[in-house]
Amino acid sequence: xSKPDELREMSDDQLVHELRETQQELFRLRFQAATERLxxxxxxxxxxxxxxxxxxxxxxxxxxxxxxAEKSQEGET
Numbered sequence: 122x123s124k125p126d127e128l129r130e131m132s133d134d135q136l137v138h139e140l141r142e143t144q145q146e147l148f149r150l151r152f153q154a155a156t157e158r159l160x161x162x163x164x165x166x167x168x169x170x171x172x173x174x175x176x177x178x179x180x181x182x183x184x185x186x187x188x189x190a191e192k193s194q195e196g197e198t
Contacts, residue, residue, distance in 0.1 A: 124171070128178050140175045143168055 131139065147168040153159060 125174055125178070128174060133179070133182065136175055136179055140172065140179075143171050143175065147172065 128136065128139070147165065150159065150165055150168065154162070154165070159165075
């Protein structure tokens, strides 16, 4: 299974946790890059892309929830 598919199967809470962990890892790698030489500089790019994937999936879920709320409100009036 690919990474985006795995992320889409996660709950909102799991996505928030995964985002937090990925951001912390990116911070650690950036700090390490500033203080010493990185073994794999490509990991910075990988982590930035993972963060973007997680945020994209979170944004995909927001409009779906707000659109359903709008439809239910239109039916009440």
